[in-house]
Amino acid sequence: MADFDRNAALAAGLAPYASDPAHTRGRRHPTPAAPTRNAYQRDRDRIVHSTAFRRLVYKTQVFLNHEGDLFRTRLTHSLEVAQLARSVARTLGLHEDLTEAIALAHDLGHTPFGHAGQDALNECMAGHGGFEHNLQSLRVVDELEHRYPEYDGLNLSFETREGILKHCSPQLARQIEATEPGGVARRFLDGTQPSLEAQLANLADEVAYNAHDIDDGVRSGLLTLEQVAEVPLFARFLDATRADHPEVRDRRLLHESIRRMLSAQIYDVIDATGAALRAAAPDSADAVRRAGPLVCFGEDMRAQSRALKRFLFTQLYRHPRVVETTTQARQVVRELFAAYLAQPDELRAEFAERSDRERAVADYIAGMTDRFALREHERLTGQRLLT
Ligand code: MG
Numbered sequence: 177m178a179d180f181d182r183n184a185a186l187a188a189g190l191a192p193y194a195s196d197p198a199h200t201r202g203r204r205h206p207t208p209a210a211p212t213r214n215a216y217q218r219d220r221d222r223i224v225h226s227t228a229f230r231r232l233v234y235k236t237q238v239f240l241n242h243e244g245d246l247f248r249t250r251l252t253h254s255l256e257v258a259q260l261a262r263s264v265a266r267t268l269g270l271h272e273d274l275t276e277a278i279a280l281a282h283d284l285g286h287t288p289f290g291h292a293g294q295d296a297l298n299e300c301m302a303g304h305g306g307f308e309h310n311l312q313s314l315r316v317v318d319e320l321e322h323r324y325p326e327y328d329g330l331n332l333s334f335e336t337r338e339g340i341l342k343h344c345s346p347q348l349a350r351q352i353e354a355t356e357p358g359g360v361a362r363r364f365l366d367g368t369q370p371s372l373e374a375q376l377a378n379l380a381d382e383v384a385y386n387a388h389d390i391d392d393g394v395r396s397g398l399l400t401l402e403q404v405a406e407v408p409l410f411a412r413f414l415d416a417t418r419a420d421h422p423e424v425r426d427r428r429l430l431h432e433s434i435r436r437m438l439s440a441q442i443y444d445v446i447d448a449t450g451a452a453l454r455a456a457a458p459d460s461a462d463a464v465r466r467a468g469p470l471v472c473f474g475e476d477m478r479a480q481s482r483a484l485k486r487f488l489f490t491q492l493y494r495h496p497r498v499v500e501t502t503t504q505a506r507q508v509v510r511e512l513f514a515a516y517l518a519q520p521d522e523l524r525a526e527f528a529e530r531s532d533r534e535r536a537v538a539d540y541i542a543g544m545t546d547r548f549a550l551r552e553h554e555r556l557t558g559q560r561l562l563t
Contacts, residue, residue, distance in 0.1 A: 191269030193458040195371045201334035204318070204356075205327045216273035219336040223277055226323070226330060228284045228316045234545030235283075236290040238389055238493065239396060240501055240562060242547065247392045250283045256388060257282065260442060261373075261380035267446050268453070270373050277332070278339030278377040285312025287542045288549040289505035291493075296509035297538055304534040310342045312542050314360070320539055322526070334360065339374030368465045372449075375471035379445060386484050387438045393492045394430055401430060407487045409480040413437045441477060448474040504561045508553045512541055515556040522556060 197214035210218050223229055232251035239247040258279035265275040286309050287293030297307040318329040337360045344364045352361035393399035405411050413436040417429060449471045458464045473481060516537045520528050523540055530536035554560050
């Protein structure tokens with residue numbers, strides 16, 4: 177894979193297979209171009225200024241927001257994803273602004289309390305179309321942000337919305353396709369791919385959380401360095417750091433090992449993707465959509481990254497202390513849902529006014545920060561949980 181010349185690619189600028197804002201498929205509500213910013217810069221800026229983006233700072237990634245000031249939140253996670261994705265985008269000649277916009281928006285639809293919140297809300301919405309955070313991210317940018325006089329939502333470009341809708345069941349895809357023919361859900365029906373920028377933001381998400389969850393896991397005391405050293409991918413860089421710096425230990429040892437692991441993964445993605453691009457030789461962003469997935473790990477790194485993911489799943493996400501908080505988090509979401517359905521007047525006015533009652537309740541709860549959800553839960557049920 178060494179035949180991919182990173183420096184040459186970096187010097188070449190925007191590649192022919194990159195998304196080009198001059199050829200965007202446009203916005204749902206046609207809008208004149210901005211005088212100084214390209215379409216994707218404008219999308220990125222709209223995302224950063226949105227209410228949903230500011231809420232990410234008080235939403236759980238793995239650890240509940242109030243458990244410690246230094247754990248990742250959805251906001252700092254999203255910033256790390258954007259950083260990783262942008263640096264790869266620049267090297268591969270992809271559009272950095274589009275990559276960044278997708279990365280910053282990718283978790284906007286997450287409920288409070290991380291995956292526990294989403295699972296609980298999905299159960300509450302069984303029989304009413306379910307709840308899925310990717311689709312919710314799209315709903316946030318398409319409908320739930322109310323900032324502009326002429327329309328609901330942020331009115332983002334097609335390519336940014338396409339990247340935000342990372343997964344979609346065929347059933348939901350058919351529903352979206354009915355309202356937006358040939359739109360962002362089409363690829364889930366015809367098996368085509370999203371842009372390289374979208375593929376990259378997606379993989380950067382995985383690289384980011386694999387690394388920062390080790391850091392947060394050890395910081396929390398739920399994982400020990402010795403435990404993480406059982407994962408071959410991490411062990412390699414821990415051993416190398418110890419060999420180079422025998423005097424270094426604790427936090428500095430952890431950070432340096434993670435830093436090396438992150439770099440190795442990023443270089444691997446650049447090399448493997450560069451090789452895949454050379455092999456497929458797509459000559460446009462649309463040719464990318466017709467090719468197979470192109471942004472990837474090399475085979476060896478993919479296997480090692482999966483092993484790390486499995487380790488985090490069993491040892492951290494399923495840790496009894498994490499499970500204890502997720503059980504209570506699910507209760508909060510379930511009871512909030514029931515309370516608002518029984519007393520719609522308790523919803524904020526714009527949600528109380530809607531006729532699609534269950535979906536309105538789900539949208540309201542999904543938008544909450546952890547602490548607002550806990551306050552509302554206490555106000556409506558008299559119970560204090562997760563404090
Ligand atoms: Mg994420």
